[in-house]
Amino acid sequence: MALWVLQLYIFCLSCTPSARASSNAQSQITNIHPFIVDLSAGVPRMRELVQNTRLPKDPEYPYLASSAGIDLDVLKFLRAEWLSKFDWQKEQDEMNRLKHFTSSIEGLTLHFIHERSSDPDAIPLLLNHGWPGSFLEFTPIIKELTQSAKTSTGKRVSFHIVVPSLPGFAFSSAPPANWTLEDTARVQHTLMTEILGYERFATHGTDYGSGPAYTLYANYSQSTRAAHFTFVPFLPLLPEQLAESNITLNGSLEKAEQSNALVWRTTGSAYFSEQATKPNTVGLALYDNPVGQLAWMGEKFISWSDPRQGTGPSLLTHNEILRSVSLFYLTNSFLSSVFTYFQNPTTFTTVYTKAKTDAPMLFSAFQYNVGFWPPALLEKIGNLVFYRNHEFGGHFAGVDNPMALIDDLREIANYWNNTY
Numbered sequence: 001m002a003l004w005v006l007q008l009y010i011f012c013l014s015c016t017p018s019a020r021a022s023s024n025a026q027s028q029i030t031n032i033h034p035f036i037v038d039l040s041a042g043v044p045r046m047r048e049l050v051q052n053t054r055l056p057k058d059p060e061y062p063y064l065a066s067s068a069g070i071d072l073d074v075l076k077f078l079r080a081e082w083l084s085k086f087d088w089q090k091e092q093d094e095m096n097r098l099k100h101f102t103s104s105i106e107g108l109t110l111h112f113i114h115e116r117s118s119d120p121d122a123i124p125l126l127l128n129h130g131w132p133g134s135f136l137e138f139t140p141i142i143k144e145l146t147q148s149a150k151t152s153t154g155k156r157v158s159f160h161i162v163v164p165s166l167p168g169f170a171f172s173s174a175p176p177a178n179w180t181l182e183d184t185a186r187v188q189h190t191l192m193t194e195i196l197g198y199e200r201f202a203t204h205g206t207d208y209g210s211g212p213a214y215t216l217y218a219n220y221s222q223s224t225r226a227a228h229f230t231f232v233p234f235l236p237l238l239p240e241q242l243a244e245s246n247i248t249l250n251g252s253l254e255k256a257e258q259s260n261a262l263v264w265r266t267t268g269s270a271y272f273s274e275q276a277t278k279p280n281t282v283g284l285a286l287y288d289n290p291v292g293q294l295a296w297m298g299e300k301f302i303s304w305s306d307p308r309q310g311t312g313p314s315l316l317t318h319n320e321i322l323r324s325v326s327l328f329y330l331t332n333s334f335l336s337s338v339f340t341y342f343q344n345p346t347t348f349t350t351v352y353t354k355a356k357t358d359a360p361m362l363f364s365a366f367q368y369n370v371g372f373w374p375p376a377l378l379e380k381i382g383n384l385v386f387y388r389n390h391e392f393g394g395h396f397a398g399v400d401n402p403m404a405l406i407d408d409l410r411e412i413a414n415y416w417n418n419t420y
């Protein structure tokens, strides 16, 4: 750690930091605390609860399969694997191969992973996860992104990666009741500029993480010099609304994406209303119920992902679902995570307004994502310079098609120098 702190200090002295960051550099170093994931003490109780939770012997209505929510057989199978195969210690050791820290900002403890590239010219990149995701959504891509590589046009690229846990998630403290995603963007801006000394950075956002990422892009445009999204904080338009705007779809992939998004809208969004209006009811009901959390969140991991999940480029295995749910249970963060919806009920708006920034915006669409925004729609909210559509993958691109997300994030470098 001492070596890293020294590197940060040298970095801050040599990278033309803003006057503010410079004068604060020394004092802010004391606001960076190395952190080790150690949740082992909670595992025996979690296992006991998983073991002792009763489930029906057979489904009441087997012909419904997963059309009425999580399939009982799938839930039982996952539970059996939780008890027989899943190894928290192994997962935790793997998490600790990344460098974790906490920092105290505006009274909140903010947890984040910070992995620096050995390349001093690397682009600082803040990755913003969503719900029911966590920093785990990005663990397969972090180290790779710090490595030197080439963009599609042959430009050299590498990143300094920062992955914060949203307030209320994992090891970040639960925020005050009226905390919004704009507040989250503000503390993330403080983290990047004042605490880590990155005067300019890029950001990526998915799901609820697209909220702070878009606010950084729109309202902190001096420092946020590029943004990449797989999801944006705007409600996708219905087919008739797109037609009214004279937006036509390009090919069968966009048509498939539109129908996937419609399924979410018509039969997949009840959790959203529940979490936005009565977060305590579901949050307390499942607070000490790991199998309940597995049903509630596991259904989302499964139905929002590519049906081929866990095969080909996808790392979204049963184990991935179990380690995510275990993280929520063991950090007691299910309740505080669902409050994000209550605190931001109108984040996803149908009013498409363009961000006042000249920074570039990049977007990657994945076929099985639950939101769909054709390029003509994205052009209404930012300076769309890049749009790529992927046949494989879904809502959790960092685990469902990590290589594609890595490739697309690297494209940021093609636009980075132009933005100074």
Ligand SMILES: *[C@@H]1O[C@H](CO)[C@@H](O)[C@H](O)[C@H]1NC(C)=O
Residues within 6 Å of the ligand: 176, 178
């Ligand atoms: C949030 O609530 C606190 C305590 O009630 C209050 O002091 C603060 O002004 C509120 N903030 C906003 C942005 O409404």
Ligand SMILES: *[C@@H]1O[C@H](CO)[C@@H](O)[C@H](O)[C@H]1NC(C)=O
Residues within 6 Å of the ligand: 182, 214, 215, 218, 219
């Ligand atoms: C930017 O800031 C303004 C003023 O505080 C606010 O009304 C707006 O919602 C913010 N935009 C985003 C995208 O957060």
Ligand SMILES: *[C@@H]1O[C@H](CO)[C@@H](O)[C@H](O)[C@H]1NC(C)=O
Residues within 6 Å of the ligand: 244, 245, 246
């Ligand atoms: C869509 O196209 C029609 C026919 O060209 C035009 O009358 C209408 O104003 C357009 N609508 C929008 C929102 O651009």
Ligand SMILES: *[C@@H]1O[C@H](CO)[C@@H](O)[C@H](O)[C@H]1NC(C)=O
Residues within 6 Å of the ligand: 250, 251, 375, 389
């Ligand atoms: C339509 O999609 C194809 C294949 O994804 C792409 O190559 C092409 O550029 C797209 N055209 C437009 C107008 O977006």
